[in-house]
Amino acid sequence: MRDIVRPHIIHQTGSGSSCSAWLDTWCDVGPLAHIASYRDIRLAGFTQSSKVNDSVHHSGWKWPISWMHKYQILNVIQLPSISSDDDKIRWRDVEGNLRYxxxxxAWHTIRPQxxxxxWCLVIWFAQCIPFYVFVTWLLVKEELKTHGKVKDWENRCxxxxxxxxxxxxxxxxTHLFFDYSFSQRVWSRILQCTDVPSNVQDLKDFVRYISPMAHRGLDNIVVAKLIFSASVYFIWIKRNNHCFKGKLRSVDKIMI
Ligand SMILES: [Zn+2]
Incomplete structure (x- = not known):
């Protein structure tokens, strides 16, 4: 994680006494250890543990003028104004702002986006029931471990x-949730008790129908989404109980 996190940790210099001159990011060009060699750092009289205030004096840098030719990127660094304040550490977010x-x-910054x-608001919404929507989320991503997903196991065993x-x-x-007659009977019973039109036959239809209004908090929309995710969950549970425990459940039981 260090390579991912480190570019976001920014040091704002105050006294410069706790901020590493070479290892911390206190200027726009990043840690100076990525620019100047340790040999040059040692030859200039610094050590690996030198702080920012060790590298500046009131009128300029303490490092040799020859560095400005050898490492030209150093010319763009602004001389930090050393004060009596403490050095501060901030987090650079995705927009480049320095924040507490x-x-x-931090998660919002480094997570894949x-x-x-x-289907985002069809699946995830304030009133959703986590058990149900997690399974529904796996369904829309086609990541439930159906037989189609575990073909390798079949080949091996x-x-x-x-x-x-x-x-x-x-x-x-598709077969489990929409083609299979049990699922179809569940869906037809659901359509009878919601405003969802009868031409909605499968997941894509449902997402297409509900998406334009999914952001609304209307009772009938929320109820339709809740019923949808609950139905997916119980069909999946029924399949697993049937598959692994030999237990059967009727459509009536599911609907209760
Ligand atoms: Zn079947």
């Missing part, structure tokens, strides 16, 4: 994977 460190800001997907309901083909996200 917090775990939240991508464009917002259409030599045991054919077949859907535990219809016994005709390996199960998959």
């Amino acid at each position: 460190f917090s775990v939240g800001i 991508a464009n917002i997907v259409a 030599g045991i054919p994977l077949v859907c535990s309901f219809c016994k005709q083909q390996p199960d998959s996200h």
